Amino acid sequence: MEAPLSFEQKSTFAQFGKTLPMSEEVIDLLNDFQRCEMALSSFVNTAGVTTTADSSDLLLHPKILRSADWRISLLKAECRDSAIPSSAWNILDKKFDLIQLILQGCHLNFHLEKQPYLQNLEITSCNLQNIPTDFFDRMPNILSLSLSSKNFTSLPQGISRLKNLQQLQLFGNNLISTPSFFSILSSFTNIQILHLSKTLITSLFLVDPLLNSSLQLTGLHLTECQLPSIQEEDIKLLSKQTKLEILDLSKNKIDYIPVNWSDLPASIKILNLSSNFLTSVQFMFSSDVKLKVIDISKNKLRVIGNLLESGRADSVNVSFNNIIEVCGVNYGRNINNLNLSHNMVEITEQSVASLSSLHSIDLGGNLFHCHVCNITILQKWVIGQHNMIKALNGTGDLFCFPKHSNLRVADVKQEECKNILYSRNPEWARVFQVSLVLSLIFLMAVLLRGYKFETCYLMRLWQNRTNKTRRISQTYEYDAFICYSNADREWVIYELMEKLEGAPHNYRICDHERDFILGSFISQNIVQSMHRSRHILFVLSETFFNSQWCLWELEMARHREFEGGGSSPILIQLTPVDQLHLSDNTEILLDSCKSLHSPNEPFFWEKLVNMLGKSLANFCERTDSETRV
Incomplete structure (x- = not known):
């Protein structure tokens, strides 16, 4: 027989729930608590699994003073690809009522007694093919079910019997392509929250059968699904979900969204488009839409104009973008709180006028150029609106550029700007x-x-x-021709070309996907494009040297330089290159050409623009103005 608990142990156990008076009844209760822990330890030893259930996870049964039953709030069994012996589950069934059960890497071949209190079940990386047909019959009151596995091709048998299910999470699978998938989901009439994250959903049209069913979702999560864009027709598909409150489209590859969102249900509260590739956004919601949060953080925004043409939002998050300019719009008209942290915002008189009507604005993480005029404007604004302007949600401060200077905006001591004096x-x-x-x-x-x-x-x-200058503008059609491996396409198109073709540089870039003449041989297109370009850019990586076309382009550029047909190639080493596997000619070329290393190195973009020189567009503009003079 186990030893009775000491007074210190009793006091400690009493702190887990509400504190109980140390009566004889409670002392007996705590001794039973110790027996409960020993039973749990017996389960762990018999099963040979790792669990996270301990005394702090045990909750008292509502009728604990009238019975000796215990209910485990959380038991996490990490099976490490092994089967749990039935003897272990027998110990568990006889001693405990489960509320939440998490199974990781288990063979689901065991038999559970009926678990009427089980509400949350999470099954991760388990073999779902051999699951017993009556597995879900033993847990009729499950409210939340999470299935995460790459190797199952159909929903487990008996899952449709979970009539009380309110939240379903299906991660990392391709179940959406199975014929019975939508018919089974439609049978869950009580489902409110649906997670289909890390699935191959490339368009909202793929879930149209679900959106048009009798289901009325409050939350739809489609994260990491490779969605390339959102069209106006996609939003119309959501119009029948009249109770939808959360739409999560984060961590996709969305580079376009429409302006018109008027078909989105008026019930929507949270719209999450974070961690995508958006370069501009503008929303036009129906007038009765009042969102709590619009999250557009971690995109590629440079300028924010009129974010909300119609509708209202309590908070808009545009942090971790590349926003420089904020002006021209009264944001406080339909936005209460704006998070502009971790951008490159320049505060001017126009931007102050646009932002001052907000309830609060977060400018933390921006590094301000503390020039005389701008810093005076910012300092006056911060002093006058200190309750409105925040830095990292009130936990940080506003700093000047460069970051390592640790100079706070409030500490800058400079004279009044001359134009103010004038x-x-x-x-x-x-x-x-x-x-x-x-x-x-x-x-x-x-x-x-x-x-x-x-x-x-x-x-x-x-x-x-x-x-x-005139000769250059008449001889060449492009500033640069870019040679790269298809594996590096995303960086070239969304980083390199965006920066070079955008203002203020306005370079004319020749890209094979966009500018090659259809119907011509590839080799002929390459040679002609090189001769029509002032410079040739090579984006080097390990995959570059595994491509025969890339190596052939490198050789053509070498011949072009020897023939005097243009400047020497410019090399960008996107990733480190192992020169042991390169030919002698290629190694000589790498050593003799102008080369830039990682884009993360300091002044990378300034050096690249220096090598390219003025763009043809600027040449032509300057030549025309000089001709007119």
């Missing part, structure tokens, strides 16, 4: 400006008189450079 003394400012212009004119006249020969020489140099 605005206070307009007459003095005009006198100063006129005097400055007259002094410059006099100085130029003296220089032209005393250095007339040098002036003629400089004018000749300028004329030669202008002629060279």
